[in-house]
Amino acid sequence: MATPLEKARKDPNSMKARILKVARRMYGEYGYHGTTTRMIALEVGIDISTLYYHWGEKTDLYESVILDINNDLRNKLIEVEKVIHGRPLARRLGIAIDMVTDYLFECPEISNLVLFQYFRKTRKEPNLDFHVPDFISDIARSMDLCKTGESIPTSASMRVLAMMNSIHNFISGENFFREMLKLKREEYIDHVKETLEFMLIPAFNGGSQGQTDINQTDIRR
Amino acid sequence: MATPLEKARKDPNSMKARILKVARRMYGEYGYHGTTTRMIALEVGIDISTLYYHWGEKTDLYESVILDINNDLRNKLIEVEKVIHGRPLARRLGIAIDMVTDYLFECPEISNLVLFQYFRKTRKEPNLDFHVPDFISDIARSMDLCKTGESIPTSASMRVLAMMNSIHNFISGENFFREMLKLKREEYIDHVKETLEFMLIPAFNGGSQGQTDINQTDIRR
DNA sequence: ATATAATTCCATCAAATGATGGAAACACAT
DNA sequence: ATGTGTTTCCATCATTTGATGGAATTATAT
Numbered sequence: 425m426a427t428p429l430e431k432a433r434k435d436p437n438s439m440k441a442r443i444l445k446v447a448r449r450m451y452g453e454y455g456y457h458g459t460t461t462r463m464i465a466l467e468v469g470i471d472i473s474t475l476y477y478h479w480g481e482k483t484d485l486y487e488s489v490i491l492d493i494n495n496d497l498r499n500k501l502i503e504v505e506k507v508i509h510g511r512p513l514a515r516r517l518g519i520a521i522d523m524v525t526d527y528l529f530e531c532p533e534i535s536n537l538v539l540f541q542y543f544r545k546t547r548k549e550p551n552l553d554f555h556v557p558d559f560i561s562d563i564a565r566s567m568d569l570c571k572t573g574e575s576i577p578t579s580a581s582m583r584v585l586a587m588m589n590s591i592h593n594f595i596s597g598e599n600f601f602r603e604m605l606k607l608k609r610e611e612y613i614d615h616v617k618e619t620l621e622f623m624l625i626p627a628f629n630g631g632s633q634g635q636t637d638i639n640q641t642d643i644r645r
Numbered sequence: 646m647a648t649p650l651e652k653a654r655k656d657p658n659s660m661k662a663r664i665l666k667v668a669r670r671m672y673g674e675y676g677y678h679g680t681t682t683r684m685i686a687l688e689v690g691i692d693i694s695t696l697y698y699h700w701g702e703k704t705d706l707y708e709s710v711i712l713d714i715n716n717d718l719r720n721k722l723i724e725v726e727k728v729i730h731g732r733p734l735a736r737r738l739g740i741a742i743d744m745v746t747d748y749l750f751e752c753p754e755i756s757n758l759v760l761f762q763y764f765r766k767t768r769k770e771p772n773l774d775f776h777v778p779d780f781i782s783d784i785a786r787s788m789d790l791c792k793t794g795e796s797i798p799t800s801a802s803m804r805v806l807a808m809m810n811s812i813h814n815f816i817s818g819e820n821f822f823r824e825m826l827k828l829k830r831e832e833y834i835d836h837v838k839e840t841l842e843f844m845l846i847p848a849f850n851g852g853s854q855g856q857t858d859i860n861q862t863d864i865r866r
Numbered sequence: 867a868t869a870t871a872a873t874t875c876c877a878t879c880a881a882a883t884g885a886t887g888g889a890a891a892c893a894c895a896t
Numbered sequence: 897a898t899g900t901g902t903t904t905c906c907a908t909c910a911t912t913t914g915a916t917g918g919a920a921t922t923a924t925a926t
Contacts, residue, residue, distance in 0.1 A: 458676070474874055482915090544676050545674050578826050582836050593763075600763045627845075660904090
């Protein structure tokens with residue numbers, strides 16, 4: 425119960441938690457420089473100084489937001505792994521795509537912030553944690569890209585990144601793409617899942633030979 | 646010779662062109678709100694009012710930048726299409742990945758700005774052109790996702806978007822991913838191409854049956 | 867009820883930022 | 897050389913933005 429983040433997670437109705445929730449959405453929507461502390465405070469319905477009282481500087485709040493969404497995503501992936509454990513690879517992928525996509529469409533700020541974290545610079549760099557996230561190794565193992573116990577090869581990390589980013593892209597780009605393609609939300613979500621299956625299943629399933637039948641008949645429409 | 650953009654394109658040494666070039670890089674690196682007109686002017690080595698003299702408001706300059714990179718990308722894709730025309734699908738994809746990746750690694754601001762355009766909101770929305778870019782249809786046809794003359798189905802658009810975004814992701818995320826994986830630039834580029842081939846070729850080549858041999862033996866390592 | 871601590875808001879600051887008017891410098895034709 | 901139009905810079909504004917001190921309010925313990 426040391427950090428403000430832990431306090432916020434303990435009581436979701438606390439002011440800290442309310443601010444954090446809005447900050448996630450706003451930072452996700454407008455990015456770091458595009459979001460002002462006043463915008464967040466206004467949306468929460470409090471004075472700006474209350475925000476500073478709880479979270480300190482703007483960068484501190486942003487870092488907490490990043491930690492928070494990374495934590496949520498990690499938990500979700502662990503949950504998914506429990507569900508798909510033991511099934512054949514193509515089936516695992518299909519379920520994982522389905523679950524992760526549904527989850528991220530409910531919390532699109534996660535995809536926004538993950539991509540933002542990867543792609544954009546801030547004027548003064550507060551970037552600290554330049555390490556391979558642990559869940560990338562977990563996913564790699566779950567996708568049979570490397571054996572348990574072994575250290576994960578670079579190409580496996582790259583493939584996991586490619587997979588995760590493909591998903592994030594469609595979540596994060598929803599507004600733009602949906603408007604472009606004139607789709608309703610549900611239609612769009614279905615198309616996203618179909619497209620992800622189209623791209624990911626042949627690639628990852630093709631690696632381990634002799635299962636192409638599963639791929640063709642069981643998963644794809 | 647009406648718009649400032651056309652003037653800038655005519656003479657690459659003109660002040661307009663010099664400003665545009667720097668603006669592309671800065672906007673790409675820090676995003677719209679993360680880039681100030683002073684940052685751009687400072688980098689060019691001119692006074693801020695000179696920038697306003699040539700390009701007007703900040704949003705105007707940004708819009709010109711977007712038009713400029715869309716134009717460059719479109720031209721490159723046309724060039725690629727000429728090279729790959731007539732070859733077998735898997736080969737076309739391999740060459741296209743190679744050429745487009747090389748190009749974007751030379752002009753990473755294009756990937757940055759394309760993704761920025763898709764994902765991020767600005768506080769006041771200047772978004773105008775919410776139409777399917779013409780080159781998406783061209784790519785779809787080039788990838789055998791629809792026949793010439795036909796209107797392009799939604800799923801084909803989605804697949805093209807997925808493909809393009811996969812490439813942009815690795816360009817745009819270079820700093821983050823390379824640091825994470827401790828790779829030299831050349832190593833990283835090779836890994837990117839390999840990963841893209843791994844993901845894209847089975848998917849797009851598998852769609853048209855009976856060519857899996859080409860896929861397995863000719864392109865992938 | 868009262869003292870103490872935690873929370874919230876009001877007023878305000880300094881710096882950063884988008885933007886402009888006008889003087890100076892420059893280019894160039896006559 | 898002179899005049900004309902273009903380009904560049906200096907000085908300056910009005911807002912916006914991150915941030916804080918201190919008063920007022922609320923909660924909590926005794």
